Amino acid sequence: MAASKITSRSTIISLLIGAVFVVLLGARINSLENYTFARVVQDFLNALTLGSLYALIALGYTMVYGIIRLINFAHGEIFMLGSYFAFYAMTLTPLPWAISLLVTIILGGTVLLVLRSLFNLEEPKRTFALSLIIFGGTFFLLTFRKLGWVEGLTLSMLATGVAGVLLEAIAYKPLRGAPRESMLITAIAASFFLQNFGQLVFGARVRGFNAQTILNKPLNFHIGPETVYFTGILVVVPLITALLLWVLNLFVSRTRLGKAMRATAQDAEVAQMMGVNVNQVIALTFFIGSILAAAAGVMYAIRFGQIHPLMGLMPGIKAFTAAVIGGIGSLPGAVLGGLLLGFIEIYVVSLFPTLSAYKDVFAFVLLILILLFRPSGLVGEDLTEKV
Amino acid sequence: MRKSLLLAVLVILGSFAFAQVKIGVNLELSGRFAAIGNQTLNGIKVAHMQMPKVLGQEVQLVICDDETTREGSIACAQRFVNEGVVGVLGAISSSMSIPAAEVLQDAGIIMISTSSTNPQTTQIGDYIFRMAYTDDFQGKLAAAYVVKDLGAKRVAIFRQIDDDYSYGLAGFFDATAKKLGAKTLVQDYVANTVDFTAQLNNIRGFKPDAIYYSGFCAEGAPFMKQLREQGFTQQVVGADASDDPQCPEGAGAAFDGWIFTGFATPNLIPDPEAKKRAEAFKAKYFATIKNAKPGDFNGFVLAGADSYNVLVAAIKKAGTTDVKAVRDALANMEHYPGVSGDITYKGTDGTPKDRTIGFYQYKVKSANDWKKIELFGKSTAEVQ
Structure with a gap:
């Protein structure tokens, strides 16, 4: 009873603060010359795209935190790996069949092993069918033609998901039960390791990600005399984000494994006593989080056109901020935080052009304000769905 | 030990x-x-x-x-x-x-x-x-080129605010361009910025004739890609930091036509x-x-x-x-x-x-197929 009173009061306060902001923004837009409706629309589209990307990355942070209370600082690097996997899949194909076979066996084998351990594939028939699909599919994709962005995205998501599971198995699993600080430091170490590993293996140079896809085609439209500059990626990013969110939500709320995840998030020990395989749930969480990060990485690369081994640093920190703003541990919170951050970054530059270099400052000031007034984040109070 | x-x-x-x-x-x-x-x-x-x-x-x-x-x-x-x-x-x-x-x-x-x-x-x-050479020389030359030779009356300037080189150079460029009668609008960004869409939206109302970019390739490549995507066709002029293969390789065809000042290559050195x-x-x-x-x-x-x-x-x-x-x-x-x-x-x-600055232009077909064209060279002695 008391809790709900506090909730309603804080809701009213946030609504009031929100209303004040909207009025201030309206006044500001009015006072800016040249800030036409077409430019408002343009900014909105850009912000939605950027915010969706942050949201996808933020989900990985929030899910892992929800399950094992770990801030996985290496998540930004998982995002980087995702874009590199897609880059290689899209530029090196078609591979000669011998190399393709080798890659298929290594990659397919790892993927299959990980998938088997994640989804309880005991039944031999199903396992056989799955391995046929994975080995055959990978070999087919790599050998016969140059891959487009959809195949690149799919392959990269699978491979990155597996990389996330391996990261968990190698770096975090041995520390289960150790003090939380140890895990945190390990996460930072893993982040540095992956950055330097990337520089060594992929090269330190910036690479162009110039996939000439349908996504880069201009689809400009007019509002009055002015043009809104529009490319396919501006629709595809929010759409793919929404699709992945919908699937994730179904998975968490409707499946047995999703239920196990929610149980583990509430209380890992009790869940284990009830027969939930906690190790499997944790691995699965890393798998899903990494898949989402890979999707973000590939779309980020298509949108901004370049990749490099340190590219995960800033988006990683921003997405972490987004997760905390939304309420770390909460899925809708991560999405809300990501979108909010994207909108702030774009609109601060538009509405206060002289402050354009300080757009990150605004994001972090917002973080401080929210932590002051709502320490558990925008929607972090509700602890029921904390995966 | x-x-x-x-x-x-x-x-x-x-x-x-x-x-x-x-x-x-x-x-x-x-x-x-x-x-x-x-x-x-x-x-x-x-x-x-x-x-x-x-x-x-x-x-x-x-x-x-x-x-x-x-x-x-x-x-x-x-x-x-x-x-x-x-x-x-x-x-x-x-x-x-x-x-x-x-x-x-x-x-x-x-x-x-x-x-x-x-x-x-x-x-x-x-x-x-x-x-x-120093940036007051480089900035002065670039501004004279943009305002006099390209005939730009309004110039948008992009500078990286957390870099000594980029910030200083943009300042010298801005001062000379203004002295020569051009109007300028400065837009700031920081290292590792990839999203320039809002800054580009800002200069749209300013309607620049040319754009000066005093930063590096890590940001320059996404900058150019978005600039062209957003319908800007103006000439972009950069500085010696863009004399870096990461620029054309990072942005691909979007980088085509970029002019920049840089250290002179053998062909542009006046002294035989x-x-x-x-x-x-x-x-x-x-x-x-x-x-x-x-x-x-x-x-x-x-x-x-x-x-x-x-x-x-x-x-x-x-x-x-x-x-x-x-x-x-x-x-x-x-x-x-x-x-x-x-x-x-x-x-x-x-x-x-006595130093020589060369003016160059990128001709970029794709990330793997590009070249630099030498336009002309100017020596410090000639200018001062």
């Missing part, structure tokens, strides 16, 4: 066995400016191969990678102080050169920045030299004697560096080579490896025949008197 002890013993034994002159090399070999850093290193290496000895002693290059961070650059400088080098070559960028220069000036070690152009760098002290030397060095470079691509040879290579050449020449002239004597020889150097042109430090703050 034991390993470093062993190393120390080896170094001491080694120095007894063959007397060596040590020269430190502090460059951005990884990180954001890795491409330019490695080009400069190749220039230094080829120059070293041509002149491996001075005063009858072997010259040993001690190479240190500052990873394109200020902390890394300071760490490299401190390492050179401990190792007792005569002088340090590098770093390439102003942001890494200035912190290293402060350490080396305090320790009394010569530093020759290969391509730092911020005026502040050599004003840190009397031990600090450079191989480049200097041009001959540069051509000879270029031939030597391609004979020595295995699988060097044509696009890899640029003014940074020449600047790297000359930083080594002048230091060795100063040691020769001083007749000793005593740092103070070598510094005096360097500060009084007149008309050294360098591969990047004539080098005179006498009467300057450590910036060579």
Whole structure:
């Protein structure tokens, strides 16, 4: 009873603060010359795209935190790996069949092993069918033609998901039960390791990600005399984000494994006593989080056109901020935080052009304000769905 | 600990066995400016191969990678102080050169920045030299070109606010452009910015005739991609930081047409004697560096080579490896025949008197198919 009173009061306060902001923004837009409706629309589209990307990355942070209370600082690097996997899949194909076979066996084998351990594939028939699909599919994709962005995205998501599971198995699993600080430091170490590993293996140079896809085609439209500059990626990013969110939500709320995840998030020990395989749930969480990060990485690369081994640093920190703003541990919170951050970054530059270099400052000031007034984040109070 | 002890013993034994002159090399070999850093290193290496000895002693290059961070650059400088080098070559960028220069000036070690152009760098002290022109010159030339030759009345300027070079250069450009009667609008961004859409939306209302970009390629590539996507067709002019293969390779066809000022390549050096030397060095470079691509040879290579050449020449002239004597020889150097042109430090703050800036344009078909076209060269002497 008391809790709900506090909730309603804080809701009213946030609504009031929100209303004040909207009025201030309206006044500001009015006072800016040249800030036409077409430019408002343009900014909105850009912000939605950027915010969706942050949201996808933020989900990985929030899910892992929800399950094992770990801030996985290496998540930004998982995002980087995702874009590199897609880059290689899209530029090196078609591979000669011998190399393709080798890659298929290594990659397919790892993927299959990980998938088997994640989804309880005991039944031999199903396992056989799955391995046929994975080995055959990978070999087919790599050998016969140059891959487009959809195949690149799919392959990269699978491979990155597996990389996330391996990261968990190698770096975090041995520390289960150790003090939380140890895990945190390990996460930072893993982040540095992956950055330097990337520089060594992929090269330190910036690479162009110039996939000439349908996504880069201009689809400009007019509002009055002015043009809104529009490319396919501006629709595809929010759409793919929404699709992945919908699937994730179904998975968490409707499946047995999703239920196990929610149980583990509430209380890992009790869940284990009830027969939930906690190790499997944790691995699965890393798998899903990494898949989402890979999707973000590939779309980020298509949108901004370049990749490099340190590219995960800033988006990683921003997405972490987004997760905390939304309420770390909460899925809708991560999405809300990501979108909010994207909108702030774009609109601060538009509405206060002289402050354009300080757009990150605004994001972090917002973080401080929210932590002051709502320490558990925008929607972090509700602890029921904390995966 | 034991390993470093062993190393120390080896170094001491080694120095007894063959007397060596040590020269430190502090460059951005990884990180954001890795491409330019490695080009400069190749220039230094080829120059070293041509002149491996001075005063009858072997010259040993001690190479240190500052990873394109200020902390890394300071760490490299401190390492050179401990190792007792005569002088340090590098770093390439102003942001890494200035912190290293402060350490080396305090320790009394010569530093020759290969391509730092911020005026502040050599004003840190009397031990600090450079191989480049300064940004007031570069900014002035670029502004005159944009306003007079391109006829731009309104210029949008993009500067990286957290970089000494980019910020300073944009300021010089802005001042000259205004003096010549153009209107300007400055937009700021920070390192690692990839989303320029809001800044681009801002300059839309300003309706610029040309755009000046004083930053680096890591941000320049996504900048150009978005600029063209958002329907801007104006001429973009950049500076020597865009003389980096990461620009056309990062942005692909969007980078086509980009004009920039940079260190002069052999063809653009006006002095015929200097041009001959540069051509000879270029031939030597391609004979020595295995699988060097044509696009890899640029003014940074020449600047790297000359930083080594002048230091060795100063040691020769001083007749000793005593740092103070070598510094005096360097500060009084007149008309050294360098591969990047004539080098005179006498009467300057450590910036060579006569330098040439080249104007170039990128022709980019795709990330793997691009070339630089040499437009024309202007020397410092000609302008002042």
